[in-house]
Amino acid sequence: MRLVQLTVPTGKRETILEILDERKIDYVVTDEISSREYTAVVYFPLPDAAVEPVLDEIQNAGIEEDAYTVVVDAETVVSRRFQALRDEYEDGDVGSDRISRQELQAEADDLTPSFPVYVVMTVISAVVATAGLLLDSPAVVVGSMVIAPLIGPALGASVGTVIDDEELFVESVTYQIVGVVVAIAAAAIFAVLVRSLNIVPPDLVLSSVGEISERLAPDLLSLAIALGAGVAGVVSIATGTSVALVGVMIAAALIPPAGVAGITLAWGQPTAAIGATVLVLVNLLSVNLAGLLTLWYAGYRPENLFDLGETEQRLRQRIVGLVVIVLIFAVFLGGITYASYESGNFEQDAREEVETVLSQDRYENYQLLEFQVVMDDNYPFRNAERVIVTIGGPPDQSAPELADTFHERINGHADQPINVEVRYVGVLERGNQ
Known part of the structure; x- marks a missing residue:
């Protein structure tokens, strides 16, 4: 449930109240005297599935985008009319459980930290993961996933595509590329330091360390993990549930392989880094592909329906591109799987x-x-x-x-x-x- 607080621009009061009355939505109106641009504030509760269509109808009635609108969680609403409204919009499918497009966009923005914070947290996560890998400690590796700030950029690109927010898409893609490069570089630098200081045995064989060896030769199961993480991440953000644990899942698909790639480079074994680097890339692309497909299936579309055709074309191009690249990597992983078999x-x-x-x-x-x-x-x-x-x-x-x-x-x-x-x-x- 959501509580919508909408400022009413001058001359639009009757229009907005008429829309709410037609939809049998309970509301409370208070006069606004702080600004001549707005005459009142309307408060009305909505089921999750009703937020997007109601706000779209209000906007189509002439309410400018810069009108002040706040959507917050509502714990309980006791009203027969609200129950009838819920029965109208919630029919048990995926679309009825999702949050509105407006909330989705805000959630994607909130999940992405500022660039300096993102870089610092990625470096810390990569260093912790590298230490855990060299110690062969699953607990430390899991801890590195918790602090990795990867879920925002990983899902932001998909959100930006389906709602036609190119600025969000470009920013998220940039963050992802920088994140992968920074993670591998940080892991390599830390591993070089550890090795030069003899913190680990100088003759350490990487293949003898369980946490490292399993990522040196990844198989097709890694692709299933990445796709599952992408779908779970999008479902969690689209339904307004907690994304913390799903963020760990996405980080699990990216941070440890990046750490292994850095370690192998520090050990002077660039060919051994191929498998781990491919694992990072295929996981990253799979998360984006799963996110695109899941968001579109959930019913998210751009705000302006005139942009729908262009958005669909762009979506198809990106999906086809991702599928082709993922399939190429899948063939590579399939070769590794066959060799292991x-x-x-x-x-x-x-x-x-x-x-x-x-x-x-x-x-x-x-x-x-x-x-x-x-x-x-x-x-x-x-x-x-x-x-x-x-x-x-x-x-x-x-x-x-x-x-x-x-x-x-x-x-x-x-x-x-x-x-x-x-x-x-x-x-x-x-x-x-």
Whole structure:
């Protein structure tokens, strides 16, 4: 529910009250003596879904845009006429639950901080995320998402497009580009500082850190996360619900990958930064695409219906452009996903070959203790480089031929030569005396 406070310009009092009476809207009028431009202030409650059409009708009646209008939340309205008004406008679909176009525009503006604050908060968020990634601490990484000011620009571009506010669109796109560049740069500078001061082990292998390795070779599931974050963000802002947690979701799709990209650059591994950088870009574009589609589906249109055709054309162009770019990135992520799938199949087949060999009668005294596939560092498309097979058996026996057998059978499932290393561990078994 909303309470609308509308200043009545001179000569428009009867027109406004006539509109409210025709729609059976309860109102209270107070005389205004502080300015000759306005003669009264009208207060009237409205359901959320009625704010936009009522304000549009009042404006079409000749009320200038500079008329002072305030829309605030109303906790409770006790009125039979208000209940009838709610029944008229709220029919249970998406459009009846959304806030007005005017409120949406104001909300998008409020979610975007001033440029200096935005840059400072982005730098802090990237630094905290980088520290959490190097510490392999999920809690710290989540904390970095909370302070990231990304939801405003991420959703502002979509809002600006559907309501034909090009100034908001350009500002939001600029903020997003600056945010990505600043986040990656801040993460790289901080990681260089950490490494030069030996705060982390100088021989730290990035692929051994769980929070980092999972973002070095992203897969198609990352695309689903970004699209979900975009839809959730738009739904939360369009329905007037809290956007704090959704902002964390959007930041989760952007800040940690940006931190990983900065870390890999600081470690002198630019090729390893490809996967993380692509993840940042595809997440950013997916959030914008989901926002555009969701807002248009929710029924938001430009204020001036004469601009509707031009806005629809611009919307289609931006959607098509985003879809094409996202699909290109999706193919890239699909390649990474397929490479991971092939690596998983190879590991399973290789393990089965080792177990099949050891199940033979002549190797009944041997058992598989550990099986490990070592991947190369060619991110993001990693391949198996080496297989380590650890076998337990009697201390005074060995089976040198196993190395050749394993090598032949394992390489039968590989697209390129794989080194096979066999390690023997003596096992002593003592029975109860």
